[in-house]
Amino acid sequence: MVEENGQTVPDIQELSDFRTLNPLSKNAMYLGNLIVLAIPVAITVALGLYLKSYTDFRFLAMLALAAIVVVYELVSPPIFYKYYRYRMDDDCIEVRSGVIFRAHTLVPVERIHQVEVKKGPILRKYGLATVTMTTAGGTVSLEYLDEPIAEEIAQHLNEKIIKMLKARQ
Amino acid sequence: MNEDTPYLRNHWSMVVSSILKVLLALAFIIVIAVANGMPAEILPYYALFISLILALVVVWNIIIWKKTRYYFLDDEIVVLRDTVFRKELRIQYERLASVNVQRDFICRILGTAKLAFNLNSNVNVSQAEAFIVLKEEDAEVLRKDVYKRMFQASNGTVGTDDGTDVPDTDSEVMIQPQYAGAGVTPLEDAEPLVHISTFDIFLHSIIGMPSIQALFGVLMAIYSIVTFFMQGAISILPLVILIAEFVLPAVGTFIRYYGYRLVRVGDTVSVSSGLFSTRSDSFKLSKVNFVRVREPLFCRLAGRAILEAEVVGTANENGIPLLCPTKKKDIVMGLFHDLLPEFECNEVHEKQSKTSLATIGLYMAVYLSILAVITYLISSLNLGVWGILLYIAVVILVVYIAVWGFLAYRNYSLAMDEDILKIVTGAYDRSVNYVLFDKIQYATVRSSPLQRRHGDGRCKVSMLSSRGFTEILSGVFKAEVLEKISATVMARIRDGRYDFRRYQ
Incomplete structure (x- = not known):
């Protein structure tokens, strides 16, 4: 364990066992979902005002759709948090995630070309970040990580990639 | 310098x-x-x-x-x-x-x-x-x-x-x-590896397209002819659809592959074709990312197949890097064995799990529901004699969806040895994908709640392709079998069987 800006950053070896997310990630998810929720709710309200009838088939269909989205967005953060796991060792990264459909992704470090740490305003508010790894076959992300852990992972991966490229040359 | x-x-x-x-x-x-x-x-x-x-x-x-x-x-x-x-x-x-x-x-x-x-x-x-x-x-x-x-x-x-x-x-x-x-x-x-005649290219341009597209084209043609004889005038919309969805793609493919020639010298392959604009691609076989034997429905009925290889820079306007246009299947497989023997996989196929029937059934239910709604809406119009045609079309589509369900369950399969992963996909249009484990960028095993209950899942294999990156989604198999894909990729990297210099 290493102290950094008052936060505890695990050594890279400690990441070799599956880890869960920081509980604060649920708050970040809720806040992000609220913005997503605003869209169907606004459409439903606008449709109701336009039709001037709350018994119209089109309004009821939109209301049902909005209700499904609202329920999903409210229920999904704790489930996502509960099942999200990630680990990283010397040559691979594993992510287990999903709410209804669960996915297990394994990315060999050897295939990674580029590593990026993203921090939007919501994630910054909670001291979180997302690490996006680009391979020739697409991108894989480690989401809602504590910022120091994200930086640590990105740095470690970048060092590995540079070392690998140098060895190849 | x-x-x-x-x-x-x-x-x-x-x-x-x-x-x-x-x-x-x-x-x-x-x-x-x-x-x-x-x-x-x-x-x-x-x-x-x-x-x-x-x-x-x-x-x-x-x-x-x-x-x-x-x-x-x-x-x-x-x-x-x-x-x-x-x-x-x-x-x-x-x-x-x-x-x-x-x-x-x-x-x-x-x-x-x-x-x-x-x-x-x-x-x-x-x-x-x-x-x-x-x-x-x-x-x-x-x-x-x-x-x-x-x-x-x-x-x-x-x-x-x-x-x-x-x-x-x-x-x-x-x-x-x-x-x-x-x-x-x-x-x-160099001598061409396979003789491709103009007739082959003509066939390829028609039966090489996805079967739904070809079927749609045929239906539009029949509809145009029937309306011409019944009403004495051609309906514009079906004719436009026929030209845009069937005639133009077929003519484009014919022009693109006219004079097709495939030769090999050492480990380099050259493919050239074109009627007005000519194009010639040369690439090393080690640069092939994966191989696909494609059999659209009409191709399969004619006992033919198409050989494609994913190599960066060789995709045409349709995004199809071609090694052999439609030919008799034994000729195509013979070419495959001669040209890319390292992609062969003779392992026994793993059949889909029974839980795949739930997924297929769900898709069928969605398709049939959409069909029912459309039929209900159209039948409420006063169609006259056209009503009979509508019901014939509905019966054909119901049969089409039912056969799709059967083929989707039967076709999907999986096989792997220590070098090659073979994934068969598609219902009417079957594709057999041969992927080197060393070319897989990463793999994801996904499962729905029902699949999880039975220990099943589907695997999405991500690779570099001539169109950016591509993903192949397997059928439903035991999750432990699918997890072997990632495990094999990692094992090959760890024990040194994967050597990047082989693919340079």
Whole structure:
């Protein structure tokens, strides 16, 4: 364990066992979902005002759709948090995630070309970040990580990639 | 590399081609402006503005043409552009995945050809890393020269001097003949690996397309004919759909693959074809990312198959990198075994889990529900005799969906040995994908709640392809079997069976 800006950053070896997310990630998810929720709710309200009838088939269909989205967005953060796991060792990264459909992704470090740490305003508010790894076959992300852990992972991966490229040359 | 190093420059037709494109765009803007009733007093200023833009475009293109130099050195190609921003691009021959010769309409009029150099990277899939426009004969000579350097870089051997040195007609066009001696057959003298007739290409253009597209085209044609005889006039909409969805793609494919020729020299394959615009792709077999044997429904009924290989830079407008247009299946498989034996997988196929029936059933329920809603809405209209046709169409579609469900369950399968993963996908249009574990970028095993209860899942394999990146989604199998895919990729990296140098 290493102290950094008052936060505890695990050594890279400690990441070799599956880890869960920081509980604060649920708050970040809720806040992000609220913005997503605003869209169907606004459409439903606008449709109701336009039709001037709350018994119209089109309004009821939109209301049902909005209700499904609202329920999903409210229920999904704790489930996502509960099942999200990630680990990283010397040559691979594993992510287990999903709410209804669960996915297990394994990315060999050897295939990674580029590593990026993203921090939007919501994630910054909670001291979180997302690490996006680009391979020739697409991108894989480690989401809602504590910022120091994200930086640590990105740095470690970048060092590995540079070392690998140098060895190849 | 110094001032005396010989270099090449683009043919002047490239400037003409760029200016023509801008002229066309400007002409369109002028027509729009005039059509919208531009006041006469503004017109001279507008014409001056347009002329100024055109003059700038001409000057800028001439500067780019003048200041862009191509150096073909012993180990690499250097593209040097010394305009406002200096740009230097270096491409090592060993990194080249493929070299294409493309001749569009302007090139054919002016007797030139565009030579494109492609790297095995997803950044370069839609656009070549570099290209040069030369006189046709110079481009061909340069292609041969670059091909030999690629060959030398990968094998450490030296090719022949088969008369490939570029004629020294221009002081700037100088490529030194470097390959004297030993015996490698030039690509254009090599025997085609498979004889493809014009009839094969004609068949390929029709039965090679996805079956739903071909079926839709046939239905539209029947509908147009029936309405013509029943009403004495052709309905415009079905005719437009028939032309846009069936005739144009078929004609486009025929033009694209007319005169198809596939040859191999050493570990390099060259594919050339084209009726009006010709295109020639040369690539090393080690650059093949994965192989696919495609059997659309009508192809399969005719006992035929199509062989495709994913190589960066070789995708055509339809995104289909082709090794063999539709031929008898035994010929296609024979070509596959001769050309790419390292992609063969003879392991026993794993059949889909029973839980896949739930997924297939769900899809069928959705399709049938949509069909029921559409039928209900249409039948409420007063259709007269057309109502009978509607019910016939509904019966056909119900049968189509039912057979789709059966084939989707039966076709999907999986097999793997220690090098190759073989994934069979598709219902009516079956595709057999042969993937080297070393080319898999990463794999994801996904499962729905029902699949999880039975320990099943589906696997999405992500790879580099000629269209960026591609994903192959398997059927439903035991999750532990699917997890072996990632495990094998990792095991090969860890124990050294994966060696990146093999694929350079």
